[in-house]
Amino acid sequence: MRNKTPSAWVFGLVAIVVVLDSFFLYRNPADFDRLLINALLALSAFVTLHARLLSLANAGFMAIGAYTSAILVVKFSWPLAASLPAAVLVCGLVALIIGLPVLKLNDVYLAVATLGFGEVVRIVIVLNPDWTGGPTGANLSTGFAYALMKQAQSWMLVAFLGLLVYFFVRMSRSRTGRAFRAIRENPSAASTMGIPLVRYRIGAFIASALIAGAAGVFYAHTVGSLDSTDFQFGRAVNILSYAVLGGAGHWLGPLLGAGVLTALPVLLRDVVGAWFEGLRNFVQLPNILNGLALMLTIVFLPGGLVALAGLRRGRRTVSEAALSREKGPVATNPGPSKEDLLLVIQDLTVSFGGLNALSQVGFEVPRGRVLGLIGPNGAGKTTLVNVITGLVRPTTGRVLWKGREIHRLSAHRIAVAGVGRTYQNIQLFGEMTVLENVIVGRHPRIRTNLATSWLWLPVERREETKALEKALDLLRELGLSHLAQIPAAQLSYGDQRRVEIARALALEPELLLLDEPAAGMNEVETARLSAFLLDLKRAGLTLVIIEHHMDLIMKVCDDLVVLNFGRTIASGDPETVARDPLVVEAYLGRD
Amino acid sequence: MDLTLLLDPTYLGQNLVDGLSRGAVYSVFALGFTLIFGILDIVNLAHAATYMWCAFAGWLVLTSLGLPLPLALLASMAAGALVAVGLEFLAFRPLRREGSDRLAPMISSIGASLILVSVAEAVFGSQTRRFPSSVLDPHPLLIGGPEGLRVTWAQVLIVSISLVLMASLGWFIRRTRTGMALRAVAASQKASRLLGINVNSIILTAFSVAGALAGAAGILVGLLTNNIFPGMGGQVELRGLAVVILGGMGSIEGAVVGGIVLGVIETFTIAYLPGGADFKDAVAFLLLFLILLVRPQGLFGQKSSVRA
Numbered sequence: 039m040r041n042k043t044p045s046a047w048v049f050g051l052v053a054i055v056v057v058l059d060s061f062f063l064y065r066n067p068a069d070f071d072r073l074l075i076n077a078l079l080a081l082s083a084f085v086t087l088h089a090r091l092l093s094l095a096n097a098g099f100m101a102i103g104a105y106t107s108a109i110l111v112v113k114f115s116w117p118l119a120a121s122l123p124a125a126v127l128v129c130g131l132v133a134l135i136i137g138l139p140v141l142k143l144n145d146v147y148l149a150v151a152t153l154g155f156g157e158v159v160r161i162v163i164v165l166n167p168d169w170t171g172g173p174t175g176a177n178l179s180t181g182f183a184y185a186l187m188k189q190a191q192s193w194m195l196v197a198f199l200g201l202l203v204y205f206f207v208r209m210s211r212s213r214t215g216r217a218f219r220a221i222r223e224n225p226s227a228a229s230t231m232g233i234p235l236v237r238y239r240i241g242a243f244i245a246s247a248l249i250a251g252a253a254g255v256f257y258a259h260t261v262g263s264l265d266s267t268d269f270q271f272g273r274a275v276n277i278l279s280y281a282v283l284g285g286a287g288h289w290l291g292p293l294l295g296a297g298v299l300t301a302l303p304v305l306l307r308d309v310v311g312a313w314f315e316g317l318r319n320f321v322q323l324p325n326i327l328n329g330l331a332l333m334l335t336i337v338f339l340p341g342g343l344v345a346l347a348g349l350r351r352g353r354r355t356v357s358e359a360a361l362s363r364e365k366g367p368v369a370t371n372p373g374p375s376k377e378d379l380l381l382v383i384q385d386l387t388v389s390f391g392g393l394n395a396l397s398q399v400g401f402e403v404p405r406g407r408v409l410g411l412i413g414p415n416g417a418g419k420t421t422l423v424n425v426i427t428g429l430v431r432p433t434t435g436r437v438l439w440k441g442r443e444i445h446r447l448s449a450h451r452i453a454v455a456g457v458g459r460t461y462q463n464i465q466l467f468g469e470m471t472v473l474e475n476v477i478v479g480r481h482p483r484i485r486t487n488l489a490t491s492w493l494w495l496p497v498e499r500r501e502e503t504k505a506l507e508k509a510l511d512l513l514r515e516l517g518l519s520h521l522a523q524i525p526a527a528q529l530s531y532g533d534q535r536r537v538e539i540a541r542a543l544a545l546e547p548e549l550l551l552l553d554e555p556a557a558g559m560n561e562v563e564t565a566r567l568s569a570f571l572l573d574l575k576r577a578g579l580t581l582v583i584i585e586h587h588m589d590l591i592m593k594v595c596d597d598l599v600v601l602n603f604g605r606t607i608a609s610g611d612p613e614t615v616a617r618d619p620l621v622v623e624a625y626l627g628r629d
Numbered sequence: 630m631d632l633t634l635l636l637d638p639t640y641l642g643q644n645l646v647d648g649l650s651r652g653a654v655y656s657v658f659a660l661g662f663t664l665i666f667g668i669l670d671i672v673n674l675a676h677a678a679t680y681m682w683c684a685f686a687g688w689l690v691l692t693s694l695g696l697p698l699p700l701a702l703l704a705s706m707a708a709g710a711l712v713a714v715g716l717e718f719l720a721f722r723p724l725r726r727e728g729s730d731r732l733a734p735m736i737s738s739i740g741a742s743l744i745l746v747s748v749a750e751a752v753f754g755s756q757t758r759r760f761p762s763s764v765l766d767p768h769p770l771l772i773g774g775p776e777g778l779r780v781t782w783a784q785v786l787i788v789s790i791s792l793v794l795m796a797s798l799g800w801f802i803r804r805t806r807t808g809m810a811l812r813a814v815a816a817s818q819k820a821s822r823l824l825g826i827n828v829n830s831i832i833l834t835a836f837s838v839a840g841a842l843a844g845a846a847g848i849l850v851g852l853l854t855n856n857i858f859p860g861m862g863g864q865v866e867l868r869g870l871a872v873v874i875l876g877g878m879g880s881i882e883g884a885v886v887g888g889i890v891l892g893v894i895e896t897f898t899i900a901y902l903p904g905g906a907d908f909k910d911a912v913a914f915l916l917l918f919l920i921l922l923v924r925p926q927g928l929f930g931q932k933s934s935v936r937a
Binding site for chain 1: 670671672674719720723724729730731732733735736737739740741742743744746747748750751863866867870871874878904907908910911913914917918921922925
């Protein structure tokens, strides 16, 4: 898979689709607009799928766009060009209203909540015949809008689609594109990198609605009449099938998918149907093909056609020269040193269904100190880290960061505040390269946005170069620079752990929580890690380390806290704690 | 609207009876959803298409074969089990592998649903089919004289069959060995496998039970509305999902209570709101949306699995 040259496959696939569609258009040039509108709709489904959301609302938003524009043009004599932004805006607002409550929930709920959306839109259309012309609807050609309608020509669609593709190309190379890829691979890890999950999901849902709405506007003004039954469940599924067949990993996917699934059924019917009578009158053929495309793609080619071509978005390539440069200093962020207590844990209790994973745990981490958190498996250490980083809510008790309560904040806010972490069960973005993983870790510190990327503002280039350099410095520091271009999932266990540390440091945290950083490392690697952690400590970084390698703990830590069955059984300086009879008993058992 | 009508006890009672029987069908339908969700943590979006095929199976048995209603009910439930088992093999099992996307089974079930509906359109055409009128005595029971409550035999049957099905499902899940294995698989497939439970066969059992429930719902709705056509699944799918969310995803009690609540609310919307009949189809969506806003875990659900 990895060694395939993507370009040959991409050209091959694009060529096949172009030939297929040229033949299709040759048979009926009037289908050109339909092809382009399907491509737009496919992009709208792609946006949500790419953010790992399943939305079935596209057909409904298409209807809202189509009817809003038709009403503005026919009833209020608006020019088409003005109705487009207005109709799209309405779609965006509706998407916001639906998305806000639903997208805070687990991912299944969006599919369920949007399933009935098209139906509700249909009811609204049917119940307002004065505005919409009722169920079978607004015939735009009866108004004087007819002339305007004919101006909505294919070149507008081509231009609009071109603009969108430009946006997607730029986005895939931007900070936003990277964040979406991270969310796609591991939402919870992405949030502890400081990526606001819910905001990104709502953004994707709204963007998808905007594109579907625009597609609806073009649909209304190229078809010239509207029928409410055109925007129902079947349409939603067809749109989904374009994006799934093409693949949600790269913006080219939906275009390929729409190209194949728009042309194929028509060609099958017209060309193959010349020999088979039955096929010519088989009106369900397109739907059955789309259904099959969905099922077969998901089972046999989950990444879609683009995965076949080995395409992934925005793979960053770096020159060998850049990789082999001299190493720079470790980037740490000691922060202003006025508060002495960085982190305070007070009376923390977490219960899962009556079982206390933590009960009344409390300790303090002064700035610049290294705290070791030890205890047998199941003692609650990882739960504690999850509470501090906002992945688990405490049942009672408080977590204070520089004197401010943070235990009710979402994970990304805590990361932005300066808390970085690694995971016991490695949570890298496996498909992304080592370098990309580290750059994602820097997400909140990069000051660019979609606008800076679309407009090629100087800040975009400057910030991206800086992010790249900082990431390369970190990789060099951890001895990983030779692996920078390799997908993280292909690395050995020990290397993956070090990538996690590099990624967490890229955030420039004030506090770094390391959850078993030496697990799976041999003696030599562990010793090297200890030395590195001491370097970090000397540079002023505050650390909390969970670890079972006691030599590392004794060498690096200033203080220890020992947990057993969710309770603190000992705390203090390492020498004293190691001799504590309770601790010895917890580890070795009673005689 | 006449205010005295609103307060009339017979009118109120009549609407309660109608809402109850409507809700009973929703409950039976939603139980199939909730069973699969509870075990596999996925929404089977082909459940409604299964139900539609079952209604046609029942219709064929009643009309072409001319067999009596109880046999049609059994045939329909068997057809449902068959379709659901087929779905498990083709749309779900191939996706139960390491690192598979949670959305994948939902997407493949959407594809399966489109295929099932399109094939039904190709086979049966899009016109509406009806059960023969000889199936049930068309004269309603009159409770409290000719001006009193009108309860049709269809309603009596619907409510009693639903009650029997719900009770047997509850017994099956709680009291039998297979039911216990089912709950174990729902809690953790991995742990169940380690304990020697054949996870795939338990999931297969769950699908056949869910399919049989879809089959029963198909016949019951045929009795209630007498309206059988390929697109009929779309009308009940959203309602089923609204019921499942209202009751709490994966909760059996929730599906039963939720179905009845939705049935009664819909009937009252039609009866008491001016123009209610026109937007009765939107009631389920509004209810769904409201629940997600106020109490996303549903009436009987647990909070932990809901948040992103």
